[in-house]
Amino acid sequence: MSIQYIFELFGTCFFAVSGALAASNNDEHDWFGVTFIGFITAIGGGSLRDILLGSYPLVWISNVQFLYAIIAGVILAKVFYGPLLKLRKMLFLFDTFGISLFTILGTEKALNLGVHPLIAAMMGMFSAVMGGVIRDVLSNQTPVLFRKEIYATACLAGAFLYLGLEHLQMDRTLSFILSGLFIFLIRFVAVTKKLSLPKFKS
Numbered sequence: 001m002s003i004q005y006i007f008e009l010f011g012t013c014f015f016a017v018s019g020a021l022a023a024s025n026n027d028e029h030d031w032f033g034v035t036f037i038g039f040i041t042a043i044g045g046g047s048l049r050d051i052l053l054g055s056y057p058l059v060w061i062s063n064v065q066f067l068y069a070i071i072a073g074v075i076l077a078k079v080f081y082g083p084l085l086k087l088r089k090m091l092f093l094f095d096t097f098g099i100s101l102f103t104i105l106g107t108e109k110a111l112n113l114g115v116h117p118l119i120a121a122m123m124g125m126f127s128a129v130m131g132g133v134i135r136d137v138l139s140n141q142t143p144v145l146f147r148k149e150i151y152a153t154a155c156l157a158g159a160f161l162y163l164g165l166e167h168l169q170m171d172r173t174l175s176f177i178l179s180g181l182f183i184f185l186i187r188f189v190a191v192t193k194k195l196s197l198p199k200f201k202s
Contacts, residue, residue, distance in 0.1 A: 004105075004176075009069045011101050014094040015042040015131060016073025021084060022139045024077065037138050038074045042066075044131035049106050049123045053113050092191065099128035100183040103155040104162050104176050111166070121159035128155045150190035153197060158183030 019041025023034040043060045050058050060066040077084065106127025110120035129145065129152045136143040144151050162179035166172075189195065 007101055008105065009065060011098040012042045012066050013069040013073040013076070014098050016070040017077045017084070018095055018098075018132070019135045020074045020077035021081075022135055022141070024081065034077075035071075035074045037135055038077070039070050040138065041131045041135040042070045042073065044134040045102065045127045045129060046106065046131075048130050049110070049127045052126070053110060053115065053123060055109070055113060095132075096184055096187045099132075099151075099155055099187070100158065100180040103128040103158050103183055104179050107159045107162055108176075111163075117163045121156055121163060124159040124162075125152055125155040128152075150186065150195060150197060154183050154186035154190065157186055 016038040018038075020034050020038035022041070023029050023037035029037070043058075043066065047058050047060070050056070060070075103124040105124075107120045107124030109127075110123035111117065115123070133143045133145055158179045161182050162175055165175035165178065
């Protein structure tokens with residue numbers, strides 16, 4: 001079992017926790033509703049990427065371990081609901097780690113399927129953020145892409161860095177780590193310093 005695979009499972013679990021907590025803010029949601037939103041949050045981005053790339057079967061269909069990770073995430077959200085709500089900064093770190101990881105994984109998978117590097121970067125971004133977008137829509141919240149904070153832009157920046165390092169034939173593991181850290185740092189600094197992109201209409 002590779003360290004990359006382990007990170008994928010943990011990232012899936014943490015995204016499921018994020019989705020379940022977001023869904024639980026609505027008192028009308030029962031166990032099924034919360035689990036469904038946790039599931040969509042965890043696999044939505046990767047599934048959309050694979051559908052657009054024509055890569056079948058989808059990851060969570062071919063490997064049941066990802067479903068177990070999602071179920072574990074929903075249960076963790078229920079058992080530790082109170083403490084997790086108090087540790088929103090910790091959840092932010094987990095979410096940032098997740099998008100950093102899945103951006104690079106998605107970009108790499110797209111490259112391996114032979115698409116243009118620009119498309120690969122977009123697929124990496126989709127992998128990271130679209131699950132959260134679907135989560136926000138289902139939870140009746142403004143999607144994270146439409147808020148002021150820098151989110152998808154950080155993913156694209158990291159994906160392009162990864163493509164550049166690959167072009168320079170840098171070691172894969174080092175490229176993966178540097179690009180993921182780059183996304184993490186952009187997101188962390190943007191949120192802590194309240195940075196945002198210029199408005200389209202000034």
